[in-house]
Amino acid sequence: xxxxxxxxxxxSAKAAPVPAIPMFEIATQYQGLRWEIQNAVKEVLxxxxxxxxxTVKRFEEHLGRVAQAQAVxxxxxxxxxxxxxxxxxxxxxxxxxxxxxxFFATAGCIxxxxxxPVFVDIDPSTFLIQTAAxxxxxxxxxxxxxxxxxxxxxxEMDALAEVCGxxxxxxxxxxxxxxxxxxxxxxxxxxxxxxxxLSFYPTKNLGAAGDxxxxxxxxxxxxxxxxxxxxxxxxxxxxxxxxxxxFRLDAIQCAVLDVKLNYLEKWNTRRRSIAGYYSQRFAGTDxxxxxxxxxxxxxxxxxxxxxxxxxxxxxxLQQNGVGSAIYYxxxxxxxxxxxxxxxxxxxxxxxxxxxxxxxxxxxxxxxxDAQIARVADVLLSFxx
Ligand SMILES: Cc1ncc(COP(=O)(O)O)c(C=O)c1O
Numbered sequence: 427x428x429x430x431x432x433x434x435x436x437x438s439a440k441a442a443p444v445p446a447i448p449m450f451e452i453a454t455q456y457q458g459l460r461w462e463i464q465n466a467v468k469e470v471l472x473x474x475x476x477x478x479x480x481t482v483k484r485f486e487e488h489l490g491r492v493a494q495a496q497a498v499x500x501x502x503x504x505x506x507x508x509x510x511x512x513x514x515x516x517x518x519x520x521x522x523x524x525x526x527x528x529f530f531a532t533a534g535c536i537x538x539x540x541x542x543p544v545f546v547d548i549d550p551s552t553f554l555i556q557t558a559a560x561x562x563x564x565x566x567x568x569x570x571x572x573x574x575x576x577x578x579x580x581x582e583m584d585a586l587a588e589v590c591g592x593x594x595x596x597x598x599x600x601x602x603x604x605x606x607x608x609x610x611x612x613x614x615x616x617x618x619x620x621x622x623x624l625s626f627y628p629t630k631n632l633g634a635a636g637d638x639x640x641x642x643x644x645x646x647x648x649x650x651x652x653x654x655x656x657x658x659x660x661x662x663x664x665x666x667x668x669x670x671x672x673f674r675l676d677a678i679q680c681a682v683l684d685v686k687l688n689y690l691e692k693w694n695t696r697r698r699s700i701a702g703y704y705s706q707r708f709a710g711t712d713x714x715x716x717x718x719x720x721x722x723x724x725x726x727x728x729x730x731x732x733x734x735x736x737x738x739x740x741x742x743l744q745q746n747g748v749g750s751a752i753y754y755x756x757x758x759x760x761x762x763x764x765x766x767x768x769x770x771x772x773x774x775x776x777x778x779x780x781x782x783x784x785x786x787x788x789x790x791x792x793x794x795d796a797q798i799a800r801v802a803d804v805l806l807s808f809x810x
Pocket of ligand 1: 502503504505528529531532574600602603624625626627637638639
């Protein structure tokens with residue numbers, strides 16, 4: 427695995443020498459489930475039912491039971507957001523509020539739907555969108571808010587739903603990084619919103635063998651609309667009631683995900699315990715552990731610290747065989763493609779500052795206790 431230019435892990439083979447403790451690796455997990463996954467994939471191959479059909483339905487039902495919502499499997503997390511926006515009728519002339527401190531897809535999809543992203547700042551300790559800033563940004567033309575449950579921690583959904591409900595603004599959750607999480611009141615994705623969008627990119631807490639995603643909703647009319655949206659807006663065979671896309675998820679990916687979903691809770695538990703270990707080691711040091719909202723069920727898709735001299739630390743970790751990554755090095759309001767929106771440096775100080783200070787450490791569930799001890803030892807030795 428390696429980081430591409432956006433800071434996102436890519437599965438490309440050509441990489442710098444793999445450090446002794448990589449930021450992420452999937453081989454160990456795959457080896458443990460190899461026969462189960464290969465059998466499931468073989469069944470699909472033998473069935474020749476590659477698009478739609480029983481395997482897709484089985485995975486959607488399984489995911490729906492786990493997530494307590496209706497699940498519509500789609501081709502990626504990005505397409506989940508785009509399909510949700512399209513299915514909810516958000517388009518030209520509409521504004522959608524979101525955070526500038528997220529993966530590009532969140533805002534990219536707003537633009538692709540023809541709407542305009544409106545950025546608001548994050549909380550400096552949790553990195554999550556500020557509810558008060560959302561409230562202040564709701565002006566005419568704002569149709570929706572996309573909160574991002576960044577790094578595996580959910581935004582406080584009741585507070586956000588109250589703010590949005592009063593102004594008839596829809597909530598679409600970017601839950602790409604938080605499958606299995608709960609907020610401090612036990613709210614889960616899709617409980618307080620129109621829809622929640624999941625990503626099953628291979629490095630996610632639940633990762634496919636390629637690109638994959640899903641939209642969760644508790645609204646059965648919207649679920650029906652999403653099924654049509656992922657199939658070119660087809661309302662009956664060769665009749666298109668509206669324009670959608672090809673956002674279908676292959677049966678082979680559904681077969682892989684159906685197997686792996688059985689292990690999600692165990693993997694999330696291990697991620698939480700690794701995070702707990704790190705936070706205990708970093709208490710009272712120069713390394714600022716990620717803030718966890720009290721009583722929240724954080725699933726640590728990423729364990730992201732803030733540190734002085736971040737880039738020097740990262741080099742030092744690399745030299746000592748410890749992988750790390752920067753999520754995210756550049757806020758979205760300062761991306762070239764959004765220049766026409768007219769934001770400038772200084773617009774969102776918390777997000778901009780986070781971009782210069784954050785460092786993600788390895789937190790994937792297959793890490794051994796010895797490896798996580800070494801990550802903490804090496805990091806803390808920088809400051810000695
Ligand atoms: C916050 C966030 N939103 C959206 C996405 C897009 O998901 P995908 O890569 O599956 O298209 C990702 C995943 O990279 C993400 O982390």
